[in-house]
Amino acid sequence: MHRDHNATTDPATPDTPASDTPAPATPASAAIGPxxxxxxxxxxxxxxxxxxxxxxxxGAAVMHAPALRIVPLADDAELLTATKQLLDHAPxxxxxxxxxxxxxxxxxxxxxxxxxxxxxxxxxxxxxARGPKVRGAIRAAGLTEEWFPASESLAExxxxxxxxxxxxxxxxxxxxxxxxxxxxESLRAAGAEVVGVPVYRWMPPEDIGPVDxxxxxxxxxxxxxxxxxxxxxxxxxxxxxxxxxxxxxxxxALRHDVLPACVGxxxxxxxxxxxxxTSQPERFRLGPLVQLLTHELPGRVRPLPVAGRRLEIxxxxxLVDGELRAVPPAGMALLRALARRPGWVVARADLLRSLPGAxxxxxxxxxxxARLRTALGAPKLIQTVxxxxxxxxxxPVADTKYADV
Numbered sequence: 001m002h003r004d005h006n007a008t009t010d011p012a013t014p015d016t017p018a019s020d021t022p023a024p025a026t027p028a029s030a031a032i033g034p035x036x037x038x039x040x041x042x043x044x045x046x047x048x049x050x051x052x053x054x055x056x057x058x059g060a061a062v063m064h065a066p067a068l069r070i071v072p073l074a075d076d077a078e079l080l081t082a083t084k085q086l087l088d089h090a091p092x093x094x095x096x097x098x099x100x101x102x103x104x105x106x107x108x109x110x111x112x113x114x115x116x117x118x119x120x121x122x123x124x125x126x127x128x129a130r131g132p133k134v135r136g137a138i139r140a141a142g143l144t145e146e147w148f149p150a151s152e153s154l155a156e157x158x159x160x161x162x163x164x165x166x167x168x169x170x171x172x173x174x175x176x177x178x179x180x181x182x183x184x185e186s187l188r189a190a191g192a193e194v195v196g197v198p199v200y201r202w203m204p205p206e207d208i209g210p211v212d213x214x215x216x217x218x219x220x221x222x223x224x225x226x227x228x229x230x231x232x233x234x235x236x237x238x239x240x241x242x243x244x245x246x247x248x249x250x251x252x253a254l255r256h257d258v259l260p261a262c263v264g265x266x267x268x269x270x271x272x273x274x275x276x277x278t279s280q281p282e283r284f285r286l287g288p289l290v291q292l293l294t295h296e297l298p299g300r301v302r303p304l305p306v307a308g309r310r311l312e313i314x315x316x317x318x319l320v321d322g323e324l325r326a327v328p329p330a331g332m333a334l335l336r337a338l339a340r341r342p343g344w345v346v347a348r349a350d351l352l353r354s355l356p357g358a359x360x361x362x363x364x365x366x367x368x369x370a371r372l373r374t375a376l377g378a379p380k381l382i383q384t385v386x387x388x389x390x391x392x393x394x395x396p397v398a399d400t401k402y403a404d405v
Contacts (some may be wrong), residue, residue: 016075033059034294036324037314041214041226041258043067043233045202046100047286049225054290059324061316062218062275065210067233067240072104082172082197083109087117090306091172091195094122095157097130098176099137101199105174106141108199119143125172128157131284133321152284153266158183162199167191176197202232204240211240218258219249224297224315225259227289228267251276259296263289304342307380320378331356331372334365334390338382343394345385 036059042048045066050111052062083105096102109118122143129135129145132154138145149156161171166187173184174197178365184194205211215237217223228234241250254260254276262268264284271278279296281288296312304311312319313335317326327335338346355364369390373379383393 031056032319032322032324034298035060035405037216037312037319038224038293038297038315039063039222041065041218041223043214043227043237044229045205045233046068047229051229051286051290054286055293058290058294060293063214063223065214066205067211067236068230070100070200070204071203072108072200076198078282079105080112082110082195083114086121086172086197088122089170091125092169092170093128093161093166094125095128095130095154095171095173096134096138096175097154099133101174101176101338102134102137103140104199105197128161130154145167150254153264154183154264158186161187161192161226162190165190168195170195172197172212176200202230202236204236208240211237212244213245215241215246215250218253219246221253221257222316223258225261225293226254227261227263227293228271229263229268229286229289231269234262234267238270238274257305259293259300261289261293261296304339304392305395306342307378308395309378309381311381311392318376320376320381323377325376327375328368328371329373330364330368331375334368334372338390338392342392345389347389351389 030373035055038059038192039061040055040063042051042062042064043054043066044051044064045068048064048066053062055062089302094286106115106118108114119141123140127143127145128140129138129148130397131148135145147160149160168191170193171187172195173187176199184196187194203235214223214226228237238247238250241247251274254271259269260268260276260278262271262280263286264280268278279292281292301312301314304313309321310319313332316332317324318332318335319325332349333354337351348365350366351369352360352362355368369382373382376382381393383391385391
């Protein structure tokens with residue numbers, strides 16, 4: 001019979017692994033990415049590959065499910081009608097909101113044989129861009145923008161126009177997939193005539209399966225963060241949760257456990273309308289969004305001094321003295337249960353309740369604990385207290401018995 005060298009009393013216990021051979025781990029000499037061990041959900045339709053690559057480069061696991069799909073309106077009657085209106089009655093101001101939308105508008109006009117006429121009209125108008133990417137699309141078309149806001153916010157564009165005065169002006173607004181009622185109504189209330197240019201629309205994804213799996217993972221707290229790069233995507237995810245009867249569960253997860261990270265304040269509006277606090281970078285771009293996550297997710301982890309080691313419990317893995325250790329889901333459930341009261345004994349019955357689908361057999365705890373110790377590669381991190389349960393071997397110098405994990 002194998003003796004448990006981690007037990008606090010001498011009697012042998014049956015749950016200790018037969019071998020203390022460590023599980024595979026990232027070599028100590030290898031650089032650990034700041035997001036190693038964390039899982040991040042991506043809801044973006046556009047530039048999702050770029051966002052996922054940035055996250056993986058920093059060590060994160062990525063779960064991608066586009067909450068929407070973009071449907072171009074090159075043959076749409078609304079776009080053609082709006083374009084002809086602007087050709088017949090020249091606009092004073094044209095506001096370009098997205099690079100893909102502006103390019104799509106010019107390409108659609110080319111397809112109708114109206115490309116040169118549209119460009120001529122745009123040259124005669126004041127061109128305002130939402131940000132530098134739109135400015136690039138404008139210049140690629142041989143045009144020059146008058147101005148764009150450093151904040152990349154339409155709110156700043158609106159403030160500038162209202163300050164200058166728009167009474168009697170004809171303003172064309174290239175829409176970016178959803179109506180802009182507050183923006184358009186403010187211009188109209190100030191006396192402007194506004195023509196909306198609908199270049200493309202957001203539609204639900206053709207395959208809803210990935211979205212449902214993303215929702216399930218969020219509710220199950222299998223994700224550490226969920227990213228949003230457009231307000232329609234956030235609204236679509238909430239709508240799908242409502243249709244599945246799990247909106248309250250989703251809201252609870254995003255309010256307390258899964259970090260909702262939005263590329264900017266406009267994107268965050270559908271979430272904040274439901275009382276979900278969001279995190280946003282100072283600059284509304286993908287790079288700063290990823291940098292935000294590299295700061296906030298590790299900042300949520302409280303390192304524990306255990307058995308002379310430094311233990312960090314992350315989403316699906318643990319860092320032991322800086323080495324990344326993959327931990328099975330059952331083992332991670334046990335580790336989190338122990339870490340909620342580090343140094344205190346947690347009864348087998350309580351640990352059993354933390355195991356997903358474990359039933360009533362406490363032997364499931366012993367099996368999962370053996371695998372957990374092997375995965376950590378340092379069995380002495382967890383002590384067996386005979387006839388009572390298990391505890392993290394918190395170092396005596398530790399000044400706390402509680403942790404937020």
